[in-house]
Amino acid sequence: MSTCLRSCFLLAWVLLLCVIFCNFASISAQNRRPKNVQVAVRANWEGTPLLLEAGELLSKEWKDLYWEFIEVWLNTEKDQADSYTAKDCLKRIIKHGHSVLREPLASLFGFSLTLRSASPRLVLYRQLAEESLSSFPLSDDIILNNAGGGISKNEINDEAKSDHLLVGINPKTPGGKCCWVDTGDALFFDVADLLFWLRSPTRLAGDSFQQPELFDFDHVHVTSHTGCPVAILYGALGTDCFREFHVILVDAAKEGRIKYVVRPVLPAGCEAKAGLCGAIGARDSLSLGGYGVELALKNMEYKAMDDSAVKKGVTLEDPRTEDLSQEVRGFIFSKILVCS
Known part of the structure; x- marks a missing residue:
């Protein structure tokens, strides 16, 4: 009986030692695993929509491609499926970009889009949108466009005053509007107010010094005429308000009444109104491509010598x-x- 107990006791000790040895071996194996260091350089501005970045990439190649891309997207927007994943939206954006490009540029379009190189340009448009909402002097007592129903810049100055210490923050519009038209002396957030302004010859013949300043990177419609009043549309492709304003402004530009300009901006709170693919990329933080970090480890050995x-x-x-x-x-x- 005692021999059996000793055998069981020894067997228990052997099993216990095996368990301890296995745990020690697994811990040692985990400690020997290589410790990879992944470093990402992120931008200090909020993410920008991939759909708007695609338009900027096409515009860099040729300015007319921007307008062709807008028309292609608006004409096929009704054919969208009920749901799209981010991957499906990326494929759809690349597909429409290929439709307006020729080889070999078409094959490079998707790769260029994934680099997010057009994001800084959209951040610039955000800053211009902030200036559009808050640039009119507070001391000016003239209330513009009362009869036309438009909103004077004085009326929204307190709501849209920008914080210049924050870079690349999506602008906040009064009433949660996602689009507006800037004519230099008034802002129009509703289509009805814009139509009233277009039908008023006295308002179209405004002073030239009140017109907004244009830059080389602005998207000027191909049918616009030099010397006409400037109308800048701030909005994002994919929203319903962009489609409504765009159709009216294109017709007015073809008739030679205005100089139609688009500055793509997706205001804060309008992500849900940008369609299925209009806000892809806007909610995520942006990692800057082309930057890397090298970790160099140097083995320092010292020798002792008698001096x-x-x-x-x-x-x-x-x-x-x-x-x-x-x-x-x-x-x-x-x-x-x-x-x-």
């Missing part, structure tokens, strides 16, 4: 190293110098 001989005036260097006539690994440097 007491130096204090006594004895040099530690080998005197033969200063004698060029001595052979060093088969080379006699004194002869080499003479021959040279």
Whole structure:
């Protein structure tokens, strides 16, 4: 009986040692795993929609491609499926971009879009949108466009005053509007107010100094005429208000009444109104491509040496190293110098 108990006791000890050894081996294996360091450089501005970035990429190649892309997207917007994933939206944006490009540029469009290189341009439009909402002087007592129903810049200055310390923040519009038209002396957030302004010859013939400033990167419609009043549409492709304003402004530009300009901006709170693919990329933080971090580890080894001989005036260097006539690994440097 005692022999059986001793055998069971020894067996239990062996099993316990095996369990401890296995746990120790697994912990050691985990500690030996390579510790990878992943570093991402993120932009200090909010994400920008991929749909708007696609338009900017096409515009850099040729300005007319921007307007062709808008028309293609608006004409096929009704054919969208009930639901789209982010991957499906990316494929759809690339597909429409390919439809207005030729090879070999078409094959590079998708790769360029994933680099997010057009995002800084959209941040610039955000800042211009902030200026559009809050640039009119507070001290000016003139209330513009009362009869036309438009909203004077004085009326929204307090709501839309921008914080210049924050870079790339989506602008906030009064009443949660997602689109507006800036004519230089008034802002129109409703289509009815814009139509009233277009049908008023006296309002169209405004002073030239009140017109908004245009830049080389602005998207000016191909049918616009020089010298006409400027009408800048701030909005995002994919929203219903953009479609409504765009149709009216294109017709007015073709009739030679205005100079139609688009500055793509998706205001804060309008992500849900931008359609199935209009807000893809706007909710995520933007990682800057083309930047990397190298972690260089250097092994520093030190040798201990006795420097007491130096204090006594004895040099530690080998005197033969200063004698060029001595052979060093088969080379006699004194002869080499003479021959040279």
